[in-house]
Each structure stands twice: as structure tokens, then as C-alpha cells.
Amino acid sequence: MFLPMTVPVRTRFAPSPTGYMHIGGMRTALFCWLWARHNRGTFILRIDDTDQQRHVEEALQPIFRAFRWLGLNWDEGPEVGGPFGPYFQSQRSHLYRDAVEKLLASGHAYRDFDTPEQIAADRQAAESQKQNYVTVRRSLDLTPAQQAEWTAQGKPSVVRLLVPRDRKIAVDDAVRGHVEWDCGLMPDPVLMRSDGSFLYNFATVVDDAQMQITHIIRAEEHLTNTAVQALLHEALGNPPPVFAHIPFITAPGSNKKLSKRDLLKLRNSPALKKMFDRADEILPQLGWGDSSTLNPVMVEYYERLGYLPAGILNALSRLGWSLDDKTEHLPLPTVIENFTLDRIVKAPAGFDPEKLQSYQANWMNALPLDEKIDGCLTYLQRKQEVAGTTTPIDREFLGRVVAMLGERLRVFSDILDYPELFLSTDAPLVYDEKAFQQRLVTATEAPGLLTNVRDLLATVEPFDAPTLDKLVHDFVTAEGIKIGQIVHALRIAVTGKAVGAGLFETLALLGRDLCVSRITATLARC
């Protein structure tokens, strides 16, 4: 658009080390990554750690982890290096200092000796007169000698950009179109603090230019910053990058930014409650905390619960972007091939857990059986480790379980919902008490019928699903009862549960001995 086609595309994602990867931030990162890959360009990871936290290294790990899990590799950045490093803002002060000097020398910036108190008073004065506040610029009237003297005395000062008030600044945003601001309404932004450190808005511009970023793809909340940044690029003589402000993700059922700050509200929102509850059910079994340590705004939540990268990627891609009027299931290569900035939707997109589930189900379904087995095995083994037990899990048997469960298995950790299938012979079942009452106590004929069926099961040959199906149906006919009078009782007797996979398949899977002994045990309980 503004760049010659020969310039290779370079995009960047610049997270702060917060200690977790936000799902919305991941979506922004994905869009950056996609645009780079679509153009066979370069995707850069740069760490915005200007506030110098102590444990940057630790706080960074979940971010790297999320990228790696989803398979979004970075071409330049931490751990991989690159020709434009260092990739930590905290290590790039010399570049910012040079840029400040350059702006000071060219007259685009000036030293401001006004105290924060003066500035605050100016602001208040403007406000009380219902006037727009702009910097008063008293320091501009200082003689060079006065300035030098104050500087020599160590009087604190900041460096501000001298905003050209007589004009407008405009940007042709790749998703929002032409946007412009009146510079006469803008205060002069601080570039360098009195302690010599630099502001994000300035550092970003210096970095983007030095790293030769061609497309700045970021969340909409930065749109207002763009006026200052565009001015800075201009003052620095940089070739202007293309800006693309993508809409942010909103919390389900709201139009506010999906934020970790509103966690309490999110937890109680009907759409998200299930996800929190699921975390509390599953995570403790695996020794990975609970919903207070991992929640649905974090990428790690999905990883730990056993979602598929393909499912998450598909869902994230479709939040604010579409291929056409009907394609929903998109493998990454297809997205890369077709991803363009002009198809990004302008309006904010609500995060919809239900739809995410449906993408996930689609990709789980498409997964080869072997990979499903591997995934489930990991979870079963992890659970055993945590519980301190070591019952060996037969891979072939697990394969039969996974095949039988079919679409009931949406994420890998769902396998933990079926402990009764993996229990050894002598381990007692946990019964769904309500169902037990209804099907085996209230239904007074049930124990008798069950006893008869057990005796038939003890000898029937072969012990496979079709045979068992026929056996039970013949039994129903012979007894003159309804099928519902026996199947529910039978299922509870054998699994303890009211619902599950196909009954006859389940019986066949568990095997004759286990079925008979469990029915006997259940009968003893009636």
C-alpha cells in the first residue's frame, strides 16, 4: 500500500511479562503471525519490560509456553536472537537515548523543566475553564544559558515531543481506514522521564523503526496512541509503517474487553461458569491447581484441560476474521494462505465458549485414533502419578475405550470422567445415588430381573456387543417387560452411572467377569 512490494513483511508481537498469556493477546499475536506467514515474512517477539520487573524470566515462561503449544514460532526474539536485537526493551536504552538526542537536535523535542505539580495545575486550570488541555511550554521561553544553568544544577526535566499544533496527523489504518486527529488538541507527550527512563509510546516507535516493522497489528485500544506514534515516526524520519488496529475480544454476554480484572464477574457469567467449574473438577486430579490458578482467559487453561491447538487456533482465527460466507473449519495452512487484513471485522467480537467447544469437537473428531489414545494416556497416567497409584493401562484396551466413547470425548481430560472403565475387579463402584434409587429401589422388579440377566451373562457366548444386545432383547420378550425396565438398572449395576456410551458395547468392553461381579455387588446393595 505505502511500501514497495519488494520490502519483506515484518510483524511483531510485544507482550509484557505478566506471568500468563491472555487468550485475547494470543489472538492478536496470531493475527500478527498469520500476516507474516501469509507474506512469507518475519514474525518477531519483543518483550516490553520497561517497567523492569524482578522476575522477568519467570513471568515470560507462560508466554513462550503458549506460543510453543500452539505452534506459533517466532523468527526473531528471545531465545532465538536475530539481527535487530536485543529483543528486550530493558536492554535497548541506548537506542532510545540516541533517538531523544536526535529529536532534541532537530528541534522536534524539548526539555521541559516544569514540575509535575505545575503540570497538574495547568491541567486543572484548563479543565475548570472547560478548555482542552495542551502543554503550556514555559520551558520553550528559556534562554539557552538559563537552560544550561538549570541542567548543570541538576534541576529535573523531562523531554517532550514538540507537537506541531497547526496541523493534523492522519493514518490510513489497514482495517479502520482513514483516521485523523487535530494536533492542536494534543498535549506534548513525554518521551523521557526525569530519571532518564523512557516511555512505552516512545520506545515502541524507536523499536518498530529499528526492527524495520512494516505492519503494526495490535488491539484497538492502541488506536489513540497512534497519533503520537505517527508524529514520532515522522519526526524521526522513519518510513511510516502500516497500522492495523484489530477489534478486541469482549467477555461473553457483554461488550467490554475480556479482562482478567473482571474475573469474579466472568466466573458468575452463565457462559463461562461451566468452564470455571470444569477447571475445579479436573485440574485438582492432575495436580495443576484449580480455577483460581488457571481460568479461561489464560491460554494455559486450554492446554492443561487437553484442548487441541487446532481447535483453539480455529476459534481464534474466526474471532474477527472470516474466509468466506460458509467455511468454519479451517486448518492453519488454509488460514495462512487466505489471511488478509482487509477481511478483519471492525466491530469487537464476543468470546463464545460454546462455539469454541464446537471447533474443538470438530478437530478432536478428525484426530487419528492413535493420537487420541496418546492424548488420553497422558492424562490417565498423570492422574495416577498425582494419586500415587500405578495400575498399568493397557494401550489396546484404552484404544477400545476411546473408540467406544467416540464424540463424547471432546478434550483429552474428558477421559477422566470414566474411571469405572479402568477400575480393577475388586474396586467398588461409585454410584449415582439418585439414579440408583429410581432404577433399582423404586423399580421394585429391577433386582429380580437383574439377577436373571446376570445368570444369562455368566454363560452367554460370545461375550460381544451384538450377542449381548440380542440376549437382552430376547430376555425382554420372554419376560414380557419393556426394555427400559432392565437397561437402566443394568447400566447402573455395571458402571454406577445413569448415562454413558452404548450399553452393550460397555458390557463387552468390561468383560464377563467384571460385569457379573459388579451386578452381584450391586444386588447386595439393594
Place this chain on the structure above:
RNA sequence: GGCCCCAUCGUCUAGAGGCCUAGGACAUCGGAUUUUCAGUCCGAGUACAGGGGUUCGAAUCCCCUUGGGGUCACCA
């Protein structure tokens, strides 16, 4: 409050003047199948925020209103 952005079914979206009595997906509700749940198959309902223009013709272009959101630091 100033500035800026946004506005199609409950939700994600298609739609770049006639193909739109607005298409798809998720969710919802029916029906069928099944021993239950899930699934599957079939079917249903539901949307262009409002008002003015421009035009032979507007969801699509312009203006206004309304509503929502973002941002206004020596934060990132």
C-alpha cells in the same frame, strides 16, 4: 466531558447499489433414530438500531440521532 472507533439473527459472521422476500455456523426449539446421554439426520424460529437524504433501486453511499466501546499519565 474532549478526541477517536464501532453498529446485520442470542453469539461468531457473509454481504463492498440490484444475485437479499438477507446466506452459513454455534446456541435454542421441534421431529426422526437409539436402551439412556451424546451423536447423527430432517425441520423451525430469530437480525440489517432509528430518522433523513442520494438513486429507477440501499443492509450496502452521505448526514443526523441513538446506543455501545476505547482513550485521555513522568502506565504498558
